[in-house]
Amino acid sequence: MDQLLSVKMDKSSEVIDHRIHDLSSQKQSGLAWVKDHVEQINHWVNSDGFALLRGLNIVSSNQFSTILETIFGEPLSQYVYRSSPRTAMRNNIYTTTEYHADQVILQHNENAYSNRWPMRMGFFCVVPAKTGGDTPLADSRVVYQNIPESIRDKFERLGVMYVRNYGEIDLPWQEVFQTQSKVEVEAYCKENDIEFEWQGDRLQTRQHRPAVATHPQTGEKVWFNQAHLFHSSSIDGQMPDLMRASIGEQRLPRNAYYGDGSPIADEDIQVINQVYKDATFSYQWQRNDILLLDNMLYTHGRQAYSGVRKVLVGMAKIVS
Missing domain, CATH: 3.60.130.10 (Clavaminate synthase-like)
Structure with missing residues (x-):
């Protein structure tokens, strides 16, 4: 049974610990654990709209790509018709929006301005910021x-x-x-x-x-x-x-x-x-966190931050 962490919403006493899953006690590699628990992971996202996987052993962006493809059951999508600057990694993994650290990125559903958008998104925290830099969420x-x-x-x-x-x-x-x-x-x-x-x-x-x-x-x-x-x-x-x-x-x-x-x-x-703003809550990023989103049910954004921050993203299940 997965250990669960208790996390509170900003400006709220409501505990939503069932959406954050501490897997640090797992002896398997991150990819091996995901392969054995695909159905459970998708159940979490389908039920709650998002899931935060914490403590998995992930060593590269390539492994993150494989993890997302395993969970989503298909190759990741190329990000065309962009609205913000970002750097493409391998296998359709991208950096999150590369605006200056002092800028706040408002809540949004990815590609909601387009007639094609991803139903699923996955974020991977490679390096958490020294301060700030969370990826806030809001229920659409x-x-x-x-x-x-x-x-x-x-x-x-x-x-x-x-x-x-x-x-x-x-x-x-x-x-x-x-x-x-x-x-x-x-x-x-x-x-x-x-x-x-x-x-x-x-x-x-x-x-x-x-x-x-x-x-x-x-x-x-x-x-x-x-x-x-x-x-x-x-x-x-x-x-x-x-x-x-x-x-x-x-x-x-x-x-x-x-x-x-x-x-x-x-x-x-x-x-x-x-x-x-009133609907927004956030988790403090930890290294190797993976955040999985239903892109229609939940928006995401970015807090201003200090220090180095590196968060990657992959998308799949394109609909129109």
């Missing part, structure tokens, strides 16, 4: 339920339009689409219902997506979009106003509108961010 069902109806209903009715301008401030299109070919970019956009416009070598895309999704297994509604991340008000300080003045609204690196093109009020984004 709780977020959906707690957003005021007046805001939620409008999003649910109209959806979200994501606008991106690549290259000058945002990632270059070559990195986002993982190609140097405009023809391949256009083919990807057409296949994935992304509107595109070239202005010389500059690319702008627009994509319309629902703001709410229904989980295919549980049938529950989840808040499943990145409007709060793409919205220009998410840029720090006075930068949105300065950028609008210098390059214009249409050239902002990214922005989010309602699906009909009408603007989303800054105040509504602030409300959504507060709902996420």
